[in-house]
Every structure is written in structure tokens, then in C-alpha cells.
Amino acid sequence: MSATYRAVNWNAHKKKYDLIALACVALFVAVYVGVGSLVFRGNGAISAPVLAIRALGVCAVVMLHVVLMIGPMARLTHLAAPLLYNRRHLGVMTFVVALAHAALATLYYGSFGGANPLTVVLTMSGSGASPGAFPFVVPGAVALMVLFLMAATSHDFWLANLGAWWWKWIHMGVYGAYVCIVGHLALGVMQSEKSVVYLVMILVGAGLLSGLHIAAGVRAWKRDARTDDAVQGWIDAGALDAIPMGCAISVRARGHAPVAVYRHEGGVSAIHGVCAHQGGPLAEGRVVGGCVTCPWHGYQYKPEDGCAPAPYDDKLATHEVKVVDGRVMVRIEGDSR
Amino acid sequence: MAGMDWFLAILGGYLAIGAVFAVAFVTRGAERIDANARGAGWGFRLMAVPGSAALWPWLAMKWARPRRVVTLTPRDTLAHRRVHLLAWCVIPLLVVAIVAWGWLGGVDPTGVGAVSP
Amino acid sequence: MSDERGFYVGYLEAPPAHARFVKRAILVLMWLCVVGAGVSAWAMRHPGEAVWDTSTPRMFEGVLRESPYPMLETEEGVYLIVRIGKFGAQDRVAGLADRWVRLEGYLLERDGRRMIELLDDAGAIDEVSGTPAGSEDRQDFGEVSLRGEIVDSKCYLGAMKPGDGKGHKPCATLCVGNGIPPMLVVHHDGGGKDYYILATDAFGAANEMVREYLGEAVEVRGRVVERGGVRFVRALGIERR
Numbered sequence: 001m002s003a004t005y006r007a008v009n010w011n012a013h014k015k016k017y018d019l020i021a022l023a024c025v026a027l028f029v030a031v032y033v034g035v036g037s038l039v040f041r042g043n044g045a046i047s048a049p050v051l052a053i054r055a056l057g058v059c060a061v062v063m064l065h066v067v068l069m070i071g072p073m074a075r076l077t078h079l080a081a082p083l084l085y086n087r088r089h090l091g092v093m094t095f096v097v098a099l100a101h102a103a104l105a106t107l108y109y110g111s112f113g114g115a116n117p118l119t120v121v122l123t124m125s126g127s128g129a130s131p132g133a134f135p136f137v138v139p140g141a142v143a144l145m146v147l148f149l150m151a152a153t154s155h156d157f158w159l160a161n162l163g164a165w166w167w168k169w170i171h172m173g174v175y176g177a178y179v180c181i182v183g184h185l186a187l188g189v190m191q192s193e194k195s196v197v198y199l200v201m202i203l204v205g206a207g208l209l210s211g212l213h214i215a216a217g218v219r220a221w222k223r224d225a226r227t228d229d230a231v232q233g234w235i236d237a238g239a240l241d242a243i244p245m246g247c248a249i250s251v252r253a254r255g256h257a258p259v260a261v262y263r264h265e266g267g268v269s270a271i272h273g274v275c276a277h278q279g280g281p282l283a284e285g286r287v288v289g290g291c292v293t294c295p296w297h298g299y300q301y302k303p304e305d306g307c308a309p310a311p312y313d314d315k316l317a318t319h320e321v322k323v324v325d326g327r328v329m330v331r332i333e334g335d336s337r
Numbered sequence: 338m339a340g341m342d343w344f345l346a347i348l349g350g351y352l353a354i355g356a357v358f359a360v361a362f363v364t365r366g367a368e369r370i371d372a373n374a375r376g377a378g379w380g381f382r383l384m385a386v387p388g389s390a391a392l393w394p395w396l397a398m399k400w401a402r403p404r405r406v407v408t409l410t411p412r413d414t415l416a417h418r419r420v421h422l423l424a425w426c427v428i429p430l431l432v433v434a435i436v437a438w439g440w441l442g443g444v445d446p447t448g449v450g451a452v453s454p
Numbered sequence: 455m456s457d458e459r460g461f462y463v464g465y466l467e468a469p470p471a472h473a474r475f476v477k478r479a480i481l482v483l484m485w486l487c488v489v490g491a492g493v494s495a496w497a498m499r500h501p502g503e504a505v506w507d508t509s510t511p512r513m514f515e516g517v518l519r520e521s522p523y524p525m526l527e528t529e530e531g532v533y534l535i536v537r538i539g540k541f542g543a544q545d546r547v548a549g550l551a552d553r554w555v556r557l558e559g560y561l562l563e564r565d566g567r568r569m570i571e572l573l574d575d576a577g578a579i580d581e582v583s584g585t586p587a588g589s590e591d592r593q594d595f596g597e598v599s600l601r602g603e604i605v606d607s608k609c610y611l612g613a614m615k616p617g618d619g620k621g622h623k624p625c626a627t628l629c630v631g632n633g634i635p636p637m638l639v640v641h642h643d644g645g646g647k648d649y650y651i652l653a654t655d656a657f658g659a660a661n662e663m664v665r666e667y668l669g670e671a672v673e674v675r676g677r678v679v680e681r682g683g684v685r686f687v688r689a690l691g692i693e694r695r
Contacts, residue, residue, distance in 0.1 A: 005373050007380025011465045020480055024487050031491035039496055043503040047615045058494050066483070071421075078462065079475035085464040109625040113540035113632050116345070123341045124627035126620075130694060131443035132670040137624065152388035157381070161371055161399070165412045172417070175424050182432050186439030192447050192619030192669075197497035201490075202436055210429040217422025224415060257413035272411070279414040286461040298463040316411075444671035444695045446603035447499065447619055447641065 003311045005157050017086040021093055028059045049108045054189075056101035061181060063094040065205045068178065072216035078284075081295060088154045091174075095144075095151035102144050125188070136188030139180035146177035156277075164279045182206070224252070237261045237321075237328040240268065248292075250283035253332040258283060259319055261330055262292055262303050269303035270319035270330045276308075282316075355390030358397065362389045366400040499619070504564035504612035506571075511558050514570055515582065520544075520551040522653040522660070522686070523635040526570060532682040534569040534635050534651070535559075536608050540625070542633020542661075543572050546579060556580045562612040567637075567649055569611045595678040600687065601695065602640035604652060604664050604672060606630045610637060623669030636664045638674055638687060650678065650687040660689055671695040 008014065032055035040046045067090050074084040110117025126135035150171050152158075159167045182202060190198055237251045243263040250273055252258045258273035260283035271292060273282045280296035287293065291300035291309060301308055306316035320331040363382040367374035367389075374381070389396055460469040468476065516528030524535040524543040535543045535557065558578040562569040572578055606629035609617030616622060618639065630636045638650040652660040655676070676689040 003373065004375065005371075005377045005381045007378065007384050013464050013468070020483075024483055027484065028487040028491045031488050032495045035492045035495035036498065040498070040500060043505055044500060045615065046498065046501055050615065054498070055491070055495070058491070062486070062490055077475075078460075079472055080479075081462040082464070082468055082472050082476045083479060085462075109622070110628065113628040115628060116342070118345055119341050120628050121624045122345075124624040124631075126623060126670075127666050128694070131439045132446065132620065133666075133694060134439075136620065148387070149391060152391055155381070155384055155388070157367070157371060157374060157385055158388055160373070165414075168414065168417050172420065172424070175428060179428060179431050179435070183435050183439075186436045187443070187620075189619070189621035190439060191443045192445055192616075192621065193497075193499050194445050195497035195499070197493055199436065199440060201494065202432070206429050206432040210425045213421060213425035217418065217425060220418045221422060224418065257411075274411040274413055276411045279411055279417075288461065288463055288466070293461070293463055295461070298465055446669060446671040447639075 005155070013082065014086050014089065017082075018089050018093075021090055025059060025063070025093065025097060028062065029055045032058060049104060053101055053105045053108065056097055056104065060094055060098035060101055061185070061205075063090065063097060064174075064178060064181065065209060067091050067094055068174065068209050069212055072212035075216040075220060076212070078295065085297065091147075092151040092154055095147040098144055098147055102140065131187055132191055134183075134187040136184055136191075140184035140188070143177040143180040143184065146173045146180075150174060159278065164277070168279065178209075223250075232256065232333055234329050234331050237270075237330050240323055240326055240328050243268075243328070246287040248283045248285065250281070251330055251332070256332050259330060259332055260285070260292065261321065261328055262287060264303050265290070266304065268321050268323060268328055270321040271301060271303060271306050272316040272318070274316075275299050276314040276316060352390055355393040356386075358393040359386045359389035362393070362396055362400065366396065370396075370399045499616065501615035501617070502564065504562070504610075504615060504617075506560065506562045506612035508560050508571075511560055511573055514557045514559070516555070518547055518550045518553055518555045520547055522658050523633075523651065525682075525684075526555070526557060527682050531566075531568065532684045534607055534611075535572055536569060536634050537572055538574050540606075540608070540629045540632050540634065542635070544633050544659075546572055550579070550581060554582045556582050562608065564611045565647065565649070567607075567611055569607060571608070571613075593680040595680065597675070597677050597690075598687075600638060600640050600648075600650065600674045600676075600678075602638050602648075602672070602674075603670065604630075604636050604638050604668050604674075604692075606668065607635045607637040607651070610639065618669065620669050626668040627665060630661050630665055630668055633659070633661060636660055636668070638672075648685070650674075650685045653686050653688050655688045655690055657686070657688055663689060664692060667692050667694065 033051050036046055036051045036055070067087060070080065070083045070087050073080040106117045106121050110120035113120065121137045122141060125137035126133045128134065150173065153162065153167070153170065162170065185198070185202065232253045232255070235251055235253055238249055240263065243249055243261065245263055248260040248262040250258045251261055258281070259270050260273040261268065261270045264287045271282065275282050275294040275296065277294065277297055277299045280294040280299070282292060282294055284295045285293045287303065288300070290302070292303050293300050299308070301314070301316050306318040308314040322329050363385045367382070367385060460471045462468055462472045514526055514528060514533060516526045519525045519527060524547040526533045526535055535547065537543045537546060557570055557572060559570040559572040562571060603618055605618045606626040608629055609622065609625060614622065614625065636652045638652055640648040640650070642648070652664055652674070654660045654663060671694070673693050673695055674687055674689050675691045676687040679686050679688060
């Protein structure tokens with residue numbers, strides 16, 4: 001990456017994405033509060049802060065599900081790529097909504113009693129190992145801390161300085177956060193909110209998430225396994241005719257990261273198959289405007305030399321390539337996982 | 338109670354040091370470890386404050402020994418992809434276990450009780 | 455410029471197929487917002503009818519009891535007394551046991567169980583001179599086991615709705631830890647409820663005894679006694695169910 005960092009590199013798509021996401025959050029909270037105050041009225045009305053705490057909490061849980069669904073959806077169909085493009089803004093919004101839920105709950109339940117509200121909610125939500133006595137606020141707080149760490153390190157500055165590899169591992173902490181939130185609900189408010197609606201919502205959510213992730217994972221596993229055993233040296237990447245113009249196929253040699261073999265107007269090029277930005281699969285990209293373009297966030301490299309167009313200064317390794325009897329041969333050597 | 342107060346005090350102290358560090362880091366340190374932060378606007382710098390406050394010991398080390406890491410060959414994400422798959426084979430089992438424990442094992446305190454003489 | 459085969463790049467205009475997919479996804483999301491929010495709000499447990507009238511303070515007159523909790527015995531019945539915030543009123547009524555007093559505060563009420571939230575100013579409690587102290591009449595119903603939930607009486611009688619259940623546990627623990635009377639709520643098959651103020655076997659305040667059991671399903675063993683129409687359990691033991 002290069003070019004001076006900005007808070008957000010706004011473009012039309014990102015603006016629309018954020019506006020729609022904010023509108024959905026507002027719609028969700030408004031409908032929850034609206035229905036909650038219509039169904040429970042008069043002397044049986046639910047206290048306004050409780051209604052707000054619950055609206056924000058349920059909203060954050062639904063947002064987390066949406067955020068988690070986008071990744072595998074984009075791996076299953078390239079049509080979902082626009083949802084993936086600005087996902088980190090959605091992640092930051094999820095943290096903000098969860099923080100609002102936590103702050104309001106801490107102030108409402110923990111204040112007005114002369115004690116530190118944080119100490120109250122963290123120590124008084126239970127003290128035993130049974131479901132009824134489990135301190136349900138603790139897993140909620142852990143999940144919030146994970147979401148904070150993810151939101152705080154979401155800018156490309158952190159991605160560049162932590163390195164995509166570490167950054168991705170840190171951000172996989174969201175799976176732990178998801179499990180913690182299930183515990184926060186099942187051992188917390190669901191102990192006395194026994195409507196089967198909540199049980200169904202959690203199980204359907206978990207089913208959808210795991211179904212999508214497993215489907216996308218199995219697909220990727222099969223694709224990775226297909227090329228995993230090729231030996232090093234000159235490798236037969238397949239027939240030239242099998243590569244549509246402007247597209248690529250992925251070649252993998254043992255002990256080596258995948259290589260994207262591109263067919264473009266200038267001939268055939270082989271370029272390191274992992275994007276320097278977030279590690280996106282370059283072989284699934286296209287040539288756009290003469291440059292190899294990553295399917296994840298549109299990072300570009302010139303196919304001849306692997307250099308990003310100015311003002312960016314990234315460079316990906318390239319490999320020798322030749323066409324023999326209509327077959328594309330790529331030379332992959334060394335160890336560069 | 339006392340344990341939690343200690344934990345919160347330590348966490349608060351860590352973040353307080355982090356906040357002071359973050360101000361220095363986003364105004365001076367960030368461009369020492371990353372040339373792209375040179376001349377960056379206040380929007381970016383403000384946005385880097387929470388992360389700097391949270392990760393300050395690691396950043397302080399980087400700031401003390403700036404080393405521009407140039408990666409020509411980004412590492413493959415195969416390990417991540419496999420962990421995604423493995424994680425989602427385990428997570429649904431955890432979710433079902435937690436929900437079953439909480440749902441079936443928990444007695445609704447607001448539910449029907451009984452009085453025995 | 456977008457690729458004719460439909461390759462999406464974020465900073466370029468989306469290809470038609472992607473744009474269609476996104477439009478559908480937004481519609482599904484909006485639908486999910488409305489239905490998800492509506493259904494989960496509708497499915498909440500009814501908090502019950504309770505009143506916390508903070509519009510105008512009222513005057514109450516009667517005989518003050520200090521033990522096991524501050525209470526006012528009046529002609530209309532017994533009122534528990536607490537302070538504003540999450541505090542019991544023990545310090546405010548100290549030394550006024552069995553005196554005839556006039557209190558100013560807000561009324562909390564649920565199911566005929568009443569409470570006074572005493573105003574903070576010093577004039578909110580006044581001894582009315584020259585009046586006799588009432589005598590304590592107690593009725594003993596013997597030893598029982600009761601299953602239910604221990605709540606902090608202030609939130610449950612109307613300060614928070616819902617003022618019971620696991621989600622409310624941290625608040626209940628704070629309230630009871632600060633001297634607010636703990637109350638056992640027993641639900642019956644037909645939907646009816648019984649309420650018992652929890653006391654120790656020696657008829658003292660049971661705040662410490664019940665503190666870790668609030669908002670949970672418990673079984674309380676003890677002797678039920680009635681005083682001035684209010685039922686108490688003199689608890690011998692509490693167990694989680």
C-alpha cells in the first residue's frame with residue numbers, strides 16, 4: 001500500500017453502504033421500541049431505558065450475524081462482493097451499537113447505588129456455575145472487548161503494520177466473541193425471557209452461519225487440495241485456451257503460495273497469488289484497465305512486473321512463464337508460503 | 338468484588354498510559370514506523386487513537402526500533418481458510434451446548450413455584 | 455468502467471448483476487429489520503402492572519417500624535420505606551421506632567403492595583408529637599418451603615419494569631446490598647402471586663443472607679408470619695433450584 005493515509009477513502013459505494021447500514025440500524029431500533037411500547041402499555045409498560053437497552057442489544061446481535069454471513073457469501077458467489085467491500089464499516093457500527101447497549105445497561109443497572117457501576121455489573125450478575133447463577137455479564141464484556149479491538153484496528157494503517165497475517169488472526173477473534181454473546185444471552189436474559197422465539201432466533205442464526213461457513217470452507221478446501229501436490233520447477237498450468245481473456249487460473253506448488261496465471265492483451269503473466277493488502281485471492285480477480293485487480297478491495301498490480309500503479313508502491317513477485325504447444329508452463333521455485 | 342476492583346484499576350491504568358502514549362504516537366510516532374502516515378490528516382490520526390491506546394506496549398517497541406518491513410511475497414492465507422472451516426465445525430456444537438445448558442438446565446425464576454407446608 | 459463479464463470493483467460502478475443482487479439483499483435486510491425487531495419486541499415477558507408515581511410527592515402518616523425493615527403502619531395498610539436511588543432508609547428512620555410520624559415521598563405500588571420512596575430533604579420525615587405507638591400483632595403460619603424468586607422490592611414494586619429476572623440481577627444485588635428489603639415472589643399455576651418480605655429467623659434484616667440468590671430460582675425454608683397484613687418469611691435456609 002502507499003499514498004498518505006486518510007480517515008476513510010470515501011467513494012460513492014462506501015457512502016451508500018454506510019447510509020443504508022445506518023438506516024437499517026435506525027429502522028431496527030425504531031421498530032423494536034415502537035412495538036415494545038405498543039404491546040406493553042400503561043402500568044404494564046416496560047421502562048424506557050430497558051426498552052432501549054434491549055433494542056440496542058438485539059440489534060447488535062443481528063448485525064454481528066450479518067457481518068459474519070457476508071464473508072462466506074462472498075466466497076460462495078462473486079455477486080456478494082459489494083457486501084464484502086465495505087464490511088469493516090459494518091463491523092465498526094456493530095461495535096458502536098454493542099457499546100451503546102453495554103454503556104446504557106451499566107449506567108441503568110449499576111448506577112444510583114453509590115458503587116462503581118462497572119464493578120456492579122461485572123461482579124453482581126452471578127457467582128455460581130449453574131445456568132441461573134452464571135455471571136452472564138462477563139462473556140458479554142469479553143465479546144465487547146474483542147469487538148473493540150477489531151474496530152480499533154480496522155484501519156489499513158493497522159493492517160499494514162500488524163501485517164495481513166496477524167491482522168486476520170486477531171480479527172478471527174470475532175468467532176470467540178460470537179460464542180461469548182450466545183452465552184451472554186442464554187445464561188443471562190434468556191433465563192427469565194422464556195419465549196421460544198428467542199431460542200428459535202439463536203438456533204436459526206447459528207445454523208445459517210455455520211451452514212454458510214462450512215459450505216464456503218468445503219469449497220475452498222476442495223480447490224486448495226486440487227493443486228496442493230504439484231511439484232516445484234516448471235509446472236503445467238493447463239491449456240492457454242482454458243483461461244478466458246482477462247482472467248486467471250491458480251497454480252500451487254508444494255511449499256509455495258498460490259500463483260495467479262493471467263491471460264491478458266499483452267500475453268500471459270504469472271504473479272504471486274496473494275494480494276499485498278489483505279491476502280485476497282488474486283487468481284479470482286480480473287484484468288481491469290490493464291491491471292490485475294484483486295476481487296476483495298480492488299487493489300491493482302501490473303501483470304508484467306507485479307508493481308502497483310502509482311502512487312502505490314507495492315510489488316508482488318512474478319514468475320517465469322512460457323507457452324509450449326498451447327500449454328502454459330510456469331516456473332515456481334523456492335519456499336514462499 | 339475486591340478482585341474486580343483491582344482488575345478495573347489495572348485496566349484503567351493501562352488505558353490511561355495508553356491514552357497519553359496515543360496522543361504522542363498519532364502526532365509523531367505513526368510516521369516513524371510507517372511512511373504513509375507522514376502528512377496524514379487529523380481524521381486519520383484521531384481514528385488511530387483507540388488502537389494506539391490499546392496496543393501501546395507493542396507500538397512503543399516498534400517506535401523505539403523503527404523497521405520498515407517490505408513484504409514482496411505476502412503470506413498465503415491457506416491456514417486461515419482451514420481455521421475458518423474447522424472453527425465453524427466446532428462453533429455450532431458450542432452454541433447448541435450453551436443454549437441447551439442455559440435453556441434446559443436453567444429454572445425460570447419467574448415461573449411457577451410451589452408451596453409445601 | 456466495469457468489466458463486461460461482471461467483475462465487481464468497489465471504486466467503479468457495479469455491474470448490473472451485482473447491482474441487482476445488492477438491491478435484493480437490501481430488501482431482505484430491511485424485511486429482517488422489521489420482522490426481527492418486531493417479533494423480538496413482541497415476545498418479551500410482560501413485566502406486570504406496577505406504579506411508580508414521581509409526579510407529585512405525597513404525605514403519609516402512621517406508626518414507624520424499624521425492624522426488620524423501615525415500614526410505616528397506617529390506616530390504609532403497611533408501606534415499606536426506602537430512599538431515593540438504590541438505598542434502604544435505615545439511616546433516615548433510626549431512633550424513630552414505634553413513633554407516630556409524617557413522611558413525604560413518592561408512592562410505588564404493585565398488586566396492593568406499597569412502598570414509600572422517602573424524599574431526600576431533612577423535612578421529609580417529621581415526628582408527630584403526643585401520639586401513642588401501636589403495638590405489634592403477629593400471626594404465625596408455621597414452617598413452609600417456598601419456591602420463587604427473591605427480588606429487590608423497590609424495583610419490583612414499580613421502579614423498574616421488569617424489576618425481576620436474571621437480566622435484572624446486578625441491579626437487584628446492588629439494591630439489596632444497600633438495604634432495600636428483599637421480597638420473595640411465588641408464582642402460582644393460575645397466574646396468581648404471593649409476596650413475602652424476607653427476614654432472618656430472628657426477624658432481623660436478611661439482606662446479607664439473600665444477596666447471592668437474587669434473580670434466581672430458589673427454594674426458601676422458613677416460618678411465615680403476618681404483621682399488619684404483610685407476610686414475612688423468617689428464613690431458615692435458601693437453596694438454588
